[in-house]
Amino acid sequence: MSILSTEQVGHSFNDKWLFKELHFGLQKGDRIALVGINGTGKSTLLKLLAEVFPPEEGKIVKEKGIRIGYLPQEPDFSGLNTINDFIYSADNEQQQLIKQYEELIDSPTVDENKLAIITDQLTALNAWEYEYNIKTILNRLQISNFDQKIDSLSGGQKKRLSLAKLLIDEPDIYILDEPTNHLDIETIEWLEKLLTTGQKTVLTVSHDRYFLDNICTEIRELDKAKVHLYKGNYAYFLEKKAEREYNDAIQAEKARNLLRRELEWMRRQPQARGTKSKSRIDAYYALEEKSKGPRAHDKVELSVKVSRQGSKILELNNVSKSFDGHTFIDNFSYIFKKGDRIGLAGKNGTGKSTFLNLLTGTLSPDAGTVDIGETTKFGYYRQGGLNFDSGDRVLDIVKNVAEYIKMANGDTLTASQLLTLFLFPPEKQFGMVSKLSGGEKKRLQLMRVLMANPNFLILDEPSNDLDIDTLNVLEDFLINYPGILILVSHDRYLIDKLTEQLFIFDGAGDVTIYNGNYADYKAEQELKLKEEKSIDKTTKESPTTTGQSNKKKLSFKEQFEYDTIEKEIEVLEKSIIEKTDLLNNTTEHEALTEISNEIQNLQKELDKKSDRWIELSEYI
Structure with a gap:
């Protein structure tokens, strides 16, 4: 039924x-x-x-x-001020108690009596597991500053916030x-x-x-x-x-x-x-x-010409890059060769964008050299999207690059003809770019990148807002693309189909070169984790009799502290990653100093919490 x-x-x-x-x-x-x-x-x-x-x-x-929980493509937060206002529903007793509890423990002076009352209420409602689930969801979706204004969030942050709320509401x-x-x-x-x-x-x-x-x-x-x-x-x-x-x-x-x-x-x-x-x-x-x-469905046609590529493409020699004492790339070397198809892997904030900016010369390394070959021509599809003026027409965006474009088969097309191949009919060509949908803007941006005939193609999250049919055409084009390909994507299917090698960033300066695609890497990591768990289980199952008898047990209060510290450590780690990512995208000197100080304070707090966690974990 x-x-x-x-x-x-x-x-x-x-x-x-x-x-x-x-x-x-x-x-x-x-x-x-x-x-x-x-x-x-x-x-x-x-x-x-x-x-x-x-x-x-x-x-x-x-x-x-x-x-019914509904996640739209573009969430609407009308009438809401902060993240806190959105996350915790006014008509949900458990969520309101959790909100009060979080505000209390975050305040400089904790009202112990009020905290005890709310703690008892949460216990009576069996809400501690619910509180833990909420924190897990928010941490996973990189939401930590609950006082942040919703208007200040990016489109991606708003989408994650909307998803977090839906998952919390179950x-x-x-x-x-x-x-x-x-x-x-x-x-x-x-x-x-x-x-x-x-x-x-x-x-x-x-x-x-x-x-x-x-x-x-x-x-x-x-x-x-x-x-x-x-x-x-x-x-x-x-x-x-x-x-x-x-x-x-x-x-x-x-x-x-x-x-x-x-x-x-x-x-x-x-x-x-x-x-x-x-x-x-x-x-x-x-x-x-x-x-x-x-x-018969209309399809985008991708067949632009690729510039000739010489024997020397791009060489990284002992390259390092840091921001305010935090090293993202440390002493990394690689010589790019013809046919390279590389995927970049690693959590957000581990240095992937910094690496791409080093390759293209947007950033200079702190140490080492980036040597670009004379015939190397970059095509960089950025995650940020198109830059355009409100009065720009679609046709103008293309004509600003070239009036005529050479295709792979030798044909020469006008800007208008090329737009038609990319499913922009004449009525859209003379319309404003601002009127295009998100997917159409991405398609136009991709077209602009390809029409410059690059032989070194960098794609940063190309699958966002593209439908599956357009993605299939893009994949077919990239499979036969004769130049160098570097791909950053959350789409595992795209990574597996198009790459043969991974550069894995750990966020602490180490970049590991892995021969294989993401499916190979994931399978290897899961096998390694399984073996480690097996060894750990064997160790735990054979303790000494003396160790068992002398081991101290945590009190209820210590157990509660242990569980709370685990969650607090997760929040601090997420905050450090977010601040580091913000640091990488900031150029103003005063802002750099302020963010750097915040990271240092967060790190000190993290070290303190970690030491206490280790102390308590001795008795678990």
Whole structure:
């Protein structure tokens, strides 16, 4: 039985019907991915099911008492001031108590009596585990400054904040629109485990194919206003979709042959178009529709020319780079060679962006040299997006680079012709860049990078806001790209398919070169962790009798302190990473000094907490 469903739902956009008389149901425990090309109405359907707005036709039906959690692509925080205002719901007693508890322990002078009362209340409500879960979610999503103004957050921070709130609230149904955008790989893997734990009901739209494979038990494709069901993960969907389209093509060819005969009848029998022939006439028009077959989707075409590359490409010799005493790259050397396809791995704030800026000359190393070959031509697709003036037209953005572009096959295209290949029709070419969607801006930015004919291509998070179809075309182009490729991406599928080597950043200066892709590296790390746990378990299972009898046990208060310190250490570590990342992107001298002092104070506090944790852990 469905706990959330549509009944004869229809909805239009810009006077065009996205779907009519649509039935879509969710049962408890379903984990469903909604897929389809851009413009089919996937996000609109999610909003209808989440009751963001009502459908133009039909209705949404849900089981009584069902709570829906909805993650939009662009969260709205209207009427909210700080992160605290958003995270802790006013109507949730546990969350309000936790908020008061956090504010008390963070205050310079702690009211011990009030703290004792709230502690007792939290214990009575069995809320300590809930409090721990909240802290885990916030730490994982890099949210630590609860007094920060929401208006000051970046788009990625707002998306993570919205996801954190949804996970904290633990709804009955999770409706997620591109949940993996702005998350690093480790956080995506954590989110996968969270969503597949327990009998959660999940409906998601995502371009991340590994994410879909790992969490979904069913794929539903929205195509031509109809929903096609595939029981299985994304890989199964691709296989069965190909079979369906093949069968549809065969049926369409049969329909076309029959249509020719029916067309002759329609032409010969003008007098027969009365009441008695109406059914056959209706059948003719139905046959005409069927004969059209599967729709041929428009596709981006990537085939630009690559500049000639000499024998010397790029050489890093004992390169080091630090910011205010913190070393991100220490004595690293590498000689780039033809055919290199390298992925950069490591948590946020470990030095990947610093490394890219060193390669391209935006930053200078503190020690060592970066020697760039004379024929090396960089193409740098940055995560930040396009820089444009509010009055810039789409065509102007391209013409600013070149009026004519040489393609791989030798053809010369005008800027307008190239835009058409990248799915920008004339009406969009003369429109303002500010009117483009996020995905269209990313596509335009990618086009600008490629049209400069680079032979050393750097892509920093290229998959954000691109649909799966465009990603597939990008992958096909990059597989055959003859130049050097460096890829930074949270999309594990993209990393696995396009890279053969990893540079792994640990954030403390060490950059490890790993021969293989991310799947190889992950499997090796999991095996290593399993072996370490096995050794640790063996050691713990064979203590000396004397050690067992003399071991002190923690009091209730010490145990509580131990558990609290663990959480506080996690928060401090996250804060240091965030401050370090901010430091890397700051050029103003006063701000650099201030942030550096903050990092030093945080580090001192971390050392103090760590020492106490080690002391207490002796008795665990």
